[in-house]
Amino acid sequence: MTDSTHIASEQEARDVAEAAREADWSGASFARDIYLGKFSLDLIHPAAKEDPAEIARAKPFMDALREFLGRVDSDMIDRTGEIPEEYINELRAMGAFGIKIPTEYGGLGLSYSSYVKAIALVTSKDGSLTALLSAHQSIGLPQPLKLFGTDEQKKKYFPRMAKGAISAFALTETDAGSDPANLRLTATPTADGKHFVLNGEKLWCTNGTRAELFVVMAKSPDAIVRGKPRRQITAFIVEKAWPGVEVVHRCRFMGLKALENGVIRFNNVKVPRENILWGEGKGLKLALITLNTGRLTLPASVASGGKALLEMSRTWAMERVQWGAPIGKHEAVAQKIASMASNTFAMECISALTVALAERGDYDIRLEAAIAKMYNTEHGWRIVDDALQIRGGRGYETADSLRARGERPIPVERAMRDSRINLIFEGSSEIMRLFIAREAVDHHFKTAFALVDPKSSGSEKWAALARVMSFYPRWYPMRWIGRGQVPGAYGEFGQLAGHLRFAERHSRKLGRALFHAMLRYGPKLERRQLVLFRGVDIGAELFAIAATCVRAHALAKEGRSEAIALADLFCRESRRRINKLFDDFYGSDDGAMFKVALQVLKGEHAWMEDGIISMLAEPTTVVPSGRPTTERKAGAVGIA
Numbered sequence: 134m135t136d137s138t139h140i141a142s143e144q145e146a147r148d149v150a151e152a153a154r155e156a157d158w159s160g161a162s163f164a165r166d167i168y169l170g171k172f173s174l175d176l177i178h179p180a181a182k183e184d185p186a187e188i189a190r191a192k193p194f195m196d197a198l199r200e201f202l203g204r205v206d207s208d209m210i211d212r213t214g215e216i217p218e219e220y221i222n223e224l225r226a227m228g229a230f231g232i233k234i235p236t237e238y239g240g241l242g243l244s245y246s247s248y249v250k251a252i253a254l255v256t257s258k259d260g261s262l263t264a265l266l267s268a269h270q271s272i273g274l275p276q277p278l279k280l281f282g283t284d285e286q287k288k289k290y291f292p293r294m295a296k297g298a299i300s301a302f303a304l305t306e307t308d309a310g311s312d313p314a315n316l317r318l319t320a321t322p323t324a325d326g327k328h329f330v331l332n333g334e335k336l337w338c339t340n341g342t343r344a345e346l347f348v349v350m351a352k353s354p355d356a357i358v359r360g361k362p363r364r365q366i367t368a369f370i371v372e373k374a375w376p377g378v379e380v381v382h383r384c385r386f387m388g389l390k391a392l393e394n395g396v397i398r399f400n401n402v403k404v405p406r407e408n409i410l411w412g413e414g415k416g417l418k419l420a421l422i423t424l425n426t427g428r429l430t431l432p433a434s435v436a437s438g439g440k441a442l443l444e445m446s447r448t449w450a451m452e453r454v455q456w457g458a459p460i461g462k463h464e465a466v467a468q469k470i471a472s473m474a475s476n477t478f479a480m481e482c483i484s485a486l487t488v489a490l491a492e493r494g495d496y497d498i499r500l501e502a503a504i505a506k507m508y509n510t511e512h513g514w515r516i517v518d519d520a521l522q523i524r525g526g527r528g529y530e531t532a533d534s535l536r537a538r539g540e541r542p543i544p545v546e547r548a549m550r551d552s553r554i555n556l557i558f559e560g561s562s563e564i565m566r567l568f569i570a571r572e573a574v575d576h577h578f579k580t581a582f583a584l585v586d587p588k589s590s591g592s593e594k595w596a597a598l599a600r601v602m603s604f605y606p607r608w609y610p611m612r613w614i615g616r617g618q619v620p621g622a623y624g625e626f627g628q629l630a631g632h633l634r635f636a637e638r639h640s641r642k643l644g645r646a647l648f649h650a651m652l653r654y655g656p657k658l659e660r661r662q663l664v665l666f667r668g669v670d671i672g673a674e675l676f677a678i679a680a681t682c683v684r685a686h687a688l689a690k691e692g693r694s695e696a697i698a699l700a701d702l703f704c705r706e707s708r709r710r711i712n713k714l715f716d717d718f719y720g721s722d723d724g725a726m727f728k729v730a731l732q733v734l735k736g737e738h739a740w741m742e743d744g745i746i747s748m749l750a751e752p753t754t755v756v757p758s759g760r761p762t763t764e765r766k767a768g769a770v771g772i773a
């Protein structure tokens with residue numbers, strides 16, 4: 134075992150991440166092809182149609198959920214920082230904690246797409262409720278149990294959760310945020326091998342303060358691989374009722390005020406071996422695979438939030454008259470409204486497409502899910518910002534304050550606070566870009582890396598050379614020729630055909646650009662995050678263009694031809710971003726920027742920070758009256 138205070142080196146962190154990566158691609162991937170310079174539109178077109186039978190099956194639940202949400206007082210939840218027990222019991226009664234759990238175990242047995250729609254509906258009303266339901270079902274126990282659980286585990290835990298036992302996903306620790314190599318919570322086997330004893334603490338565990346069940350990622354004894362120790366992370370199902378499980382602190386945040394999130398301590402917790410999920414040493418892989426589908430909820434939630442903000446903004450922009458006209462008719466505001474509409478449409482297209490692909494079964498969605506998470510949360514954040522700007526001073530005022538002085542209590546201020554976290558949890562934007570970049574260059578990596586890796590043997594280099602010679606002489610020239618150059622290609626898409634021709638041409642250009650970057654930097658490319666991230670962003674934009682055109686085309690065929698104008702505007706904006714990213718692919722200022730960053734980090738510009746009260750000064754402890762305390766006191770969690 135490694136020492137418990139040791140912070141993993143860069144190499145160790147990479148090794149842990151690589152070991153947990155799914156090395157093989159289980160199915161096709163449109164996004165993966167884009168990064169390889171191939172625009173395989175057939176993989177996503179025609180758009181999958183929703184199953185009317187599934188919609189009918191989900192209807193009673195969706196109706197009940199909608200009716201319930203109509204009665205939810207979200208300002209009260211935000212103000213008090215608590216979700217009333219009656220609300221949770223109502224959600225339990227309608228089956229909202231077992232949406233995807235098969236009916237044989239007492240769940241609603243609905244599809245992933247119905248689940249995502251339900252969560253999106255909740256988000257349009259209340260972020261704290263979304264977090265409660267989604268932390269339980271997107272990443273909490275139901276998801277990994279469905280994917281990796283044994284029959285016994287399913288029989289034992291699914292029925293409990295279908296009745297409303299809440300679960301939580303416990304990966305993060307104080308030193309292990311984005312980097313799981315620093316995980317310290319240990320799982321030590323007992324002498325008879327029948328149990329593991331868990332010791333350590335988990336941080337920011339959503340639902341942790343209320344959960345009956347946890348999925349806990351723990352460091353089990355190192356495996357010896359080729360004579361060397363290899364870190365093992367194992368996932369366990371842990372019950373809150375077991376001796377030694379303790380909630381030691383409830384965390385409070387900028388938004389999502391009623392989040393049931395905390396620090397959970399595991400003190401000599403004895404867990405039976407049969408509560409290992411999937412297998413010893415497979416915990417991190419399990420966490421990553423769970424997150425692959427789990428992260429499809431956020432893109433849909435963000436798209437739904439975008440719709441709610443769009444409805445509010447367009448109404449307000451017509452009602453509010455300043456300088457002789459509704460503010461929506463002043464060009465600067467009109468531009469925001471148009472961009473909100475086209476981007477909300479794009480977010481919905483991306484979300485619907487990724488969910489449909491995830492349901493296919495023969496498709497590897499890891500890249501699409503990461504793109505959807507990154508793209509929608511970033512675009513969603515811009516939409517919240519624009520909505521607040523359009524509401525002016527009222528956007529900054531709390532709903533309670535607006536109500537108290539007789540105005541409509543539109544909660545844009547809360548929406549902004551609630552949504553900022555979306556860019557951080559379930560994989561921060563930076564970590565998503567790193568993840569996408571790694572997957573995007575995987576084929577090149579597998580084909581050619583051994584050739585430039587100083588650690589590879591002579592025979593490995595020869596094998597790599599053979600692979601290179603059989604792949605690149607055919608692949609590279611083909612990146613210069615394609616359908617996007619043919620006038621009239623993609624004609625069936627009418628007004629949108631030009632955007633698809635652009636996307637096809639620029640997919641090939643992206644494939645070439647990433648290849649050229651590899652030739653230019655070799656193994657050092659992984660250190661050029663900004664170059665890689667520009668490539669990632671171009672791929673994400675191309676994916677968004679394709680998703681948007683395919684869905685708009687399908688909607689137009691169903692009579693909703695208005696969608697074409699939204700798709701067209703979105704593609705125009707996206708193309709401009711793509712051109713800009715290509716124009717500065719190697720980042721003419723990257724070097725100067727990094728140099729200044731190093732100077733700043735060394736404190737060489739601390740002279741500029743004169744005349745301030747430092748944020749780093751010791752904080753005063755303030756416990757707001759009428760609020761649960763968040764003081765860190767073992768065994769004393771200030772929750773109802």
Ligand SMILES: Cc1cc2nc3c(=O)[nH]c(=O)nc-3n(C[C@H](O)[C@H](O)[C@H](O)COP(=O)(O)OP(=O)(O)OC[C@H]3O[C@@H](n4cnc5c(N)ncnc54)[C@H](O)[C@@H]3O)c2cc1C
Nearest residue numbers: 302303304305310311312337338339557558559561563564
């Ligand atoms: C409200 C809330 C709910 C949460 N719920 C859960 C939960 O239910 N279960 C759970 O296990 N965890 C949960 N988390 C933890 C969450 O997933 C982490 O906050 C997230 O993984 C980032 O870790 P960190 O905050 O420690 O950031 P750090 O890892 O310290 O990163 C700080 C910043 O540096 C960037 N960064 C880090 N490494 C790199 C790199 N190599 N290259 C470029 N940039 C980098 C990050 O993107 C980030 O911007 C929650 C957190 C919050 C705040």
